[in-house]
Amino acid sequence: MTTTPVPHREFDPPEALRGAIRCFGHTRRECDGTRFEIIPDGYAEIVFHFGGCCLDGKPLPSPFLMGQLNQPLALTTAGPLEVIGVRCYPWTVFDVLGLPPGRDGLRVFEHPVARLQGALQACVAAGRIEDAVALLARYFLHARPAAVDGTVFKAGVAMLEARGALAVSAVAAAAHATVRTLERKFKQSSGHTVKDVAGLMRFEQARNRLWAEPRTSLAALAQALGYTDQSHLSREFKRYSGMTPAAFARKRRP
Numbered sequence: 001m002t003t004t005p006v007p008h009r010e011f012d013p014p015e016a017l018r019g020a021i022r023c024f025g026h027t028r029r030e031c032d033g034t035r036f037e038i039i040p041d042g043y044a045e046i047v048f049h050f051g052g053c054c055l056d057g058k059p060l061p062s063p064f065l066m067g068q069l070n071q072p073l074a075l076t077t078a079g080p081l082e083v084i085g086v087r088c089y090p091w092t093v094f095d096v097l098g099l100p101p102g103r104d105g106l107r108v109f110e111h112p113v114a115r116l117q118g119a120l121q122a123c124v125a126a127g128r129i130e131d132a133v134a135l136l137a138r139y140f141l142h143a144r145p146a147a148v149d150g151t152v153f154k155a156g157v158a159m160l161e162a163r164g165a166l167a168v169s170a171v172a173a174a175a176h177a178t179v180r181t182l183e184r185k186f187k188q189s190s191g192h193t194v195k196d197v198a199g200l201m202r203f204e205q206a207r208n209r210l211w212a213e214p215r216t217s218l219a220a221l222a223q224a225l226g227y228t229d230q231s232h233l234s235r236e237f238k239r240y241s242g243m244t245p246a247a248f249a250r251k252r253r254p
Contacts (some may be wrong), residue, residue, distance in 0.1 A: 164201025
């Protein structure tokens with residue numbers, strides 16, 4: 001899950017969880033009754049929130065699952081909001097939770113991990129964020145997430161290393177599988193196709209680059225990230241963010 005820039009910290013998971021969990025994160029928003037957008041990225045996140053968070057005016061439970069989005073999602077909060085997130089790979093998050101895969105952008109679910117809400121809230125209220133993260137880490141170490149299918153794991157590693165810039169056939173070759181077998185297993189694990197997830201990974205790279213360097217040449221960026229051309233980059237960027245990369249860069253410039 002990615003929001004507009006706010007104070008944010010990330011914490012590495014224990015070694016035993018690194019194949020399934022990318023990181024734990026803490027974010028605080030100093031706001032009052034404001035609307036903010038969640039922008040698509042290449043991850044899925046288990047979201048614990050403290051302070052209240054609403055979708056279409058309806059309060060969201062804590063935790064909820066923010067899966068793969070194909071367009072920005074607007075949420076609102078009535079006051080200061082803090083979030084503790086468990087950022088997972090799209091092909092591991094359902095195994096981490098023991099839930100059936102799906103294409104839900106935002107999923108409300110029932111799970112024993114929700115019992116940690118009170119203890120996490122106490123840690124957050126006291127400013128003990130490291131303790132909150134350690135509590136979550138211990139929970140998932142004890143829960144022992146199901147092992148990711150070997151083919152899917154190899155495919156995920158290849159996609160991460162290429163930052164989403166590999167063709168499906170190249171991902172299949174890296175996973176030592178046929179395209180058909182890979183697509184079947186990948187969809188069983190994540191609810192999405194390889195192309196779906198790779199597209200979000202590549203968009204995230206483009207967005208991050210333009211955020212850091214808004215004067216970057218779009219033609220050069222398209223080439224560096226493996227887009228066919230600048231037009232291809234613009235279409236994909238607008239699909240996921242609602243605006244062209246040029247408009248995004250202009251908004252970011254001083």
